Amino acid sequence: xxxxxxxxxxxxxxxxxxGRGTDPASEAGxxxxxxxxxxxxxxxxxxxxxxxxxxxxxxxxxxxxxxxDEVIQFADVTGDSFKLAREAAARPDAEFIVFCGVHxxxxxxxxxxxxxxxxxxxxxxxxxxxxxxxxxxQVETAWDLFEDLGIAGDVVPVTYMNSSADIKGFVGRNKGxxxxxxxxxxxxxxxxEQGSKVFxxxxxxxxxxxxxxxxxxTLDDCVLYDPHKPHGGLTPEQLxxxxxxxxxxxxxxxxxxTLSCVEEVRERIPGVNVLVHPECRHEVxxxxxxxxxTEYIIKTVxxxxxxxxxxxxxxxxxxxxxxxxxxxxxxxxxxxxxxxCSTMNRIDLPHLVWALEELVAGRTPNQITVDPDxxxxxRSALDQMLALP
Ligand code: 13P
Ligand code: SF4
Numbered sequence: 001x002x003x004x005x006x007x008x009x010x011x012x013x014x015x016x017x018x019g020r021g022t023d024p025a026s027e028a029g030x031x032x033x034x035x036x037x038x039x040x041x042x043x044x045x046x047x048x049x050x051x052x053x054x055x056x057x058x059x060x061x062x063x064x065x066x067x068x069d070e071v072i073q074f075a076d077v078t079g080d081s082f083k084l085a086r087e088a089a090a091r092p093d094a095e096f097i098v099f100c101g102v103h104x105x106x107x108x109x110x111x112x113x114x115x116x117x118x119x120x121x122x123x124x125x126x127x128x129x130x131x132x133x134x135x136x137x138q139v140e141t142a143w144d145l146f147e148d149l150g151i152a153g154d155v156v157p158v159t160y161m162n163s164s165a166d167i168k169g170f171v172g173r174n175k176g177x178x179x180x181x182x183x184x185x186x187x188x189x190x191x192x193e194q195g196s197k198v199f200x201x202x203x204x205x206x207x208x209x210x211x212x213x214x215x216x217x218t219l220d221d222c223v224l225y226d227p228h229k230p231h232g233g234l235t236p237e238q239l240x241x242x243x244x245x246x247x248x249x250x251x252x253x254x255x256x257x258t259l260s261c262v263e264e265v266r267e268r269i270p271g272v273n274v275l276v277h278p279e280c281r282h283e284v285x286x287x288x289x290x291x292x293x294t295e296y297i298i299k300t301v302x303x304x305x306x307x308x309x310x311x312x313x314x315x316x317x318x319x320x321x322x323x324x325x326x327x328x329x330x331x332x333x334x335x336x337x338x339x340x341c342s343t344m345n346r347i348d349l350p351h352l353v354w355a356l357e358e359l360v361a362g363r364t365p366n367q368i369t370v371d372p373d374x375x376x377x378x379r380s381a382l383d384q385m386l387a388l389p
Contacts, residue, residue, distance in 0.1 A: 036354050037350045038350070044349045044350065045073075048074050049074075051353065051359070051360050055356065058359075059097075060077075060097050062077055062097060062099050063078045063101070064081065064102070065079065065295075065298070065317075066344040067344060068317055068345060068348060069317070070348065071100045071348065080294040081101070081105055081108075081161045081180050081181075085112060085161065085180075091113070097109050097118070097120065098359075099368070102126045102131075104128055104131045104163060105161070106120075107370050110370050111378050111379050120365060120367055122354070122366060123346045123347050123348075123351040126343050126344065130160075130202055130249050130279075134201050135227075136164070136170060141227070143174070149236050151239060151240060156175070156177075156191040156194045159176065160178075160201065160203045163201055165378050168374075168378035168381050168382065169373070169374035169381075171378075176384075177384040181277065181279065181293035182295055182296065185210055185214040186389065188214075188215055190384075192215075199225075201247040203249055204246040205251070205254070205280060205282065207244060207246045222245075223238050223239065225246065225248060227247070228248075254277050256339055257280050257284050261334050262284060273304070273308060273311070274289050274290070274313070274334065275288065276291055276313035277297065277314040284313065294315075301329065301331065307328065307330075309329070309331075312333065315340065315341050317341075
């Protein structure tokens with residue numbers, strides 16, 4: 001059987017232009033200062049290869065699974081955010097870590113690498129809308145409320161990797177842990193050994209899906225804290241009774257998949273296996289056949305028998321690569337309209353070439369640094385994650 005991959009229409013979500021807009025309120029909404037090569041330069045691939053060759057072992061390029069093909073081809077290692085954090089920590093000899101991913105991942109790499117190493121994000125505007133949904137001052141307001149109610153001592157903060165270094169620092173300061181989509185259950189197991197409640201930041205869906213589908217908690221054990229409402233929109237009783245206090249944040253990419261997408265694909269492709277990321281809404285994950293991180297999604301498709309049919313609910317670059325790599329399986333995208341992560345897509349070949357050539361020229365472009373105080377606390381929350389059984 002040949003692949004029946006159909007390119008989704010691109011009418012619903014246009015890619016953000018790879019421009020120079022500035023939004024100081026966002027995680028990383030800043031101009032790229034560089035003089036970028038033209039995207040139509042026919043020598044871009046050769047220039048990237050030459051720059052990498054010139055830098056040799058001084059540079060190590062990490063590529064998240066949601067990156068464009070044109071960028072992934074230059075990654076020394078590809079992975080999900082957990083694997084990339086470990087890879088960054090395991091490369092103390094590389095002078096430069098070029099992170100083809102988003103800002104919070106580069107911050108984590110900076111925290112996990114040595115003081116001499118420099119982490120570079122080829123486009124500083126590659127932020128994450130989910131990470132932007134939890135701002136330190138808002139989280140501190142919530143914690144003050146827990147203290148006023150006398151419950152802070154029972155609460156263990158757990159933050160998804162997809163959060164700013166400030167939030168990871170807050171979590172480390174309050175003896176919590178970072179998690180990713182591949183170890184969220186282990187992180188929650190650990191957290192519930194430390195306290196009776198978890199404050200889960202910033203992805204409500206990963207928190208709820210893990211608590212209910214993997215930990216045996218009920219939806220009633222979870223409450224949703226809305227930072228834009230007084231007291232999070234919750235009563236003291238709700239906060240006292242809750243086991244999981246979920247921050248009202250979500251991924252704008254995975255949040256697009258709905259229950260009707262699952263129903264529609266099951267009708268269209270009888271026998272299809274629905275495979276989704278845990279950042280999807282609870283009703284989508286509940287209706288799916290398999291759920292897991294990007295690394296899990298890749299392994300599941302690799303292990304699937306030829307001829308099997310898969311509808312995958314995660315970022316489009318990854319799903320398209322899987323379809324290309326497995327022409328013997330029928331791989332389709334769960335949502336009919338395009339679903340790239342627009343900020344992941346900001347890292348394109350012109351930005352990568354520019355960043356590598358700057359390094360060759362002896363300049364360090366777009367270095368991501370976390371201040372030492374934040375870094376020390378964030379590191380303890382990250383180390384706790386890396387030490388999970
Ligand atoms: P993972 O890499 O942990 O699967 O997370 C997906 C994601 O949204 C990264 O931004
Ligand atoms: Fe953020 Fe979602 Fe994009 Fe990941 S896919 S970087 S969580 S917006």
